Amino acid sequence: MGAGPGLFNFSAYKDDGYTLTAMDTIKSYVMRGGRATKAQQYALETLSGKYCIPFNDTPLDFSTVFNNENPVTIEIGFGMGSATAEIACANPKKNYIGIEVFRAGIGRLLWEIERRSLNNVRIIEYDAVSAIEKMLPDCASSGGVEAFHIFFPDPWPKKKHNKRRLVKRPFTDMLSLKLKNGGYIYMVSDCEDYCNFALSELSATPALRNVYEKFAPAQEWRPLTKFEKKGLSHGSAIKELLFVK
Numbered sequence: 001m002g003a004g005p006g007l008f009n010f011s012a013y014k015d016d017g018y019t020l021t022a023m024d025t026i027k028s029y030v031m032r033g034g035r036a037t038k039a040q041q042y043a044l045e046t047l048s049g050k051y052c053i054p055f056n057d058t059p060l061d062f063s064t065v066f067n068n069e070n071p072v073t074i075e076i077g078f079g080m081g082s083a084t085a086e087i088a089c090a091n092p093k094k095n096y097i098g099i100e101v102f103r104a105g106i107g108r109l110l111w112e113i114e115r116r117s118l119n120n121v122r123i124i125e126y127d128a129v130s131a132i133e134k135m136l137p138d139c140a141s142s143g144g145v146e147a148f149h150i151f152f153p154d155p156w157p158k159k160k161h162n163k164r165r166l167v168k169r170p171f172t173d174m175l176s177l178k179l180k181n182g183g184y185i186y187m188v189s190d191c192e193d194y195c196n197f198a199l200s201e202l203s204a205t206p207a208l209r210n211v212y213e214k215f216a217p218a219q220e221w222r223p224l225t226k227f228e229k230k231g232l233s234h235g236s237a238i239k240e241l242l243f244v245k
């Protein structure tokens with residue numbers, strides 16, 4: 001399945017008195033070239049049916065997807081998925097759904113899921129904005145999700161591209177609607193400007209509360225991601241944000 005239109009029309013949302021009626025569009029990614037290796041291509045061909053959830057515009061029933069009632073974490077833009085697989089492996093009593101548009105990365109994670117026999121990971125190959133809106137139940141309806149993980153989102157550092165950043169309102173309002181009470185959004189980035197921007201957008205989202213005064217200390221349970229390694233090799237500082245509903 002392709003990544004979908006990438007453009008998104010928000011319908012009206014109500015949350016804690018906040019009403020959004022404006023139409024908003026985000027195209028937060030560019031389709032990366034990086035061809036899938038033979039192993040990744042093989043994984044895409046043979047394992048997608050087992051672990052990928054096709055895009056659909058009706059909310060998922062998580063207990064049917066995972067065959068259990070364990071809490072669900074959504075990872076937006078998992079890249080090559082190495083952190084996803086490690087976190088899922090360390091937390092077998094939790095379920096994980098990774099959303100990504102990068103085919104080679106999806107192939108890589110499929111291969112890793114099979115290699116480690118992980119039965120708590122699924123993948124949605126689609127634009128995360130649309131997938132989250134359409135495929136995740138609102139917390140008010142049937143439960144909602146425990147967490148959103150966003151590791152090194154595309155930074156869009158040029159001012160004219162800032163609007164393509166994912167972690168901004170009203171997207172953060174939509175995330176908060178999908179979160180259970182007590183659920184969290186955890187973002188990590190090496191782009192200082194994006195971190196400051198996301199801090200103010202998340203702080204302005206009515207249903208969310210910053211766990212720390214500003215940035216969070218490094219969360220030790222999080223494995224290093226591919227982009228983090230790149231950032232560190234350039235000497236970039238890593239900043240973390242942790243907000244709860």
Ligand SMILES: C[S@@+](CC[C@H](N)C(=O)[O-])C[C@H]1O[C@@H](n2cnc3c(N)ncnc32)[C@H](O)[C@@H]1O
Pocket residue numbers: 028029076077078079080099100101102105126127128129150151152153154155166225226227228
């Ligand atoms: C900078 S990379 C980081 C990858 C990984 N999290 C890491 O830390 O190594 C950002 C990833 O987010 C994905 N992405 C960005 N916007 C997306 C969207 N709207 N839907 C799905 N994936 C998206 C991109 O394809 C890319 O793989």
